[in-house]
Amino acid sequence: MSIKHLISGLNEFHDNYFVSHRDLFQQLSHGQTPEVLLITCSDSRIDPNLITQTQPGDLFVIRNIGNIIPPYGSLNNAEGAGVEYAVQALNIKDIIICGHSHCGAMKGLLQIGNLAQQMPLVYDWLKHYAEPTRRLVLDNYKHCPSDKLLKIAIEQNVLIQIDNLKTYPIICSKLHSGQITLHAWIYEIESGEVFAYDVSKKQFELLNRSFAVPNSLIGVHSE
Template sequence: MAIKRIIEGLNEFHDNYFITHRKLFEELSNGQNPEVLFITCSDSRIDPCLITQSLPGELFVIRNVGNIIPAYGTLNNSEGAGIEYAVQALGIKDIVVCGHSHCGAMRGLLQIGNLAQQMPLVYDWLKHYGEPTRRLVLDNYKDAPSDKLLKIAIEQNVLTQIENLETYPTIRSKLYSSQVTLHAWVYEIETGEVFAYDASVGKFKILENRPFPVPNIMTGLALE
């Protein structure tokens, strides 16, 4: 049974990894100081700590279906609460929105009518918060083949969430003073590669030795 394997893994973690990293966990018990807010999909095939090789305590992670960030002002928005806490309380300066290849949420978004009966809650989530991406993709890329259309939807969805992040007062303020940097990524499951949006060429490029932060279009007024 899968749960039996999970329990075996817990024991393996405690008896081996935890023991050899005890000092790290003792330090973490005194508080957290993550370096990056990593926003990604709930999909089981993407593991933020694994693909970035991050230690416990280095990433503050928000996950949901489709790595979607509702715009500021949405009621009952736990994503917004997490973002606000990460930036205001933890002082995080880098925020990554990371989509991934073969995303079931984006596939469902492109065929959203099929979800209404079988998964009404998923339908409501994607219809309400994914509509800007769906409309942009179907209006502008309707002649693209289905596999290409899915890739476009995955990438455009990441960029939409970057725009939504900019609606949050705390993010807007930090962007204004260059205290926060936003990053738009897509993880490719089949190759293990990560692609980052490069605004200078208007497309996602493989991420190797340097970041491609989303340009900050907000500049502060000169103080007289």
């Protein structure tokens, strides 16, 4: 897709979508009130508003390579600043970490030695903040075929990022008082389906109309 195509799209947006939703954008010009923070990958195949069928202003979104949230106290943590702002300033009620199938970051993580020369910044990012995922997967599932190993890495990475979220004082406090809920999702590109982690079953289950949402809630504080 060329820049000319993007400019054409901008004009189409302004002349059609914007005009038909002018009241919405007028309202948004006075501030934002999203109730959901969605943390996902930078991958171009994922469009948070498209797959959730939400409007501008409905989601506060953080994106990076591998949908990673560095633990609290990490240096230069823009993701942490985004989480803090979403929870403190916007009073977010739900946080979703959404991984996806065929994740290039997780493929790279499983063969991280190959990244050091070609993409040193990607290597540093994954080595510093996704090493727990790599170690867990390779120590416990190295007998699995490569496609299965990748799927496990994608799932475990999302759950580890949920654990990282819990290291933030504001998240810990809100979880304790029941003011916030954490959700772990996997978006499957080839099927358009989303799988949510069900705590009671300790596995990812298809998120559809019959999904028992309370069972998907994770991060409830325990003494």
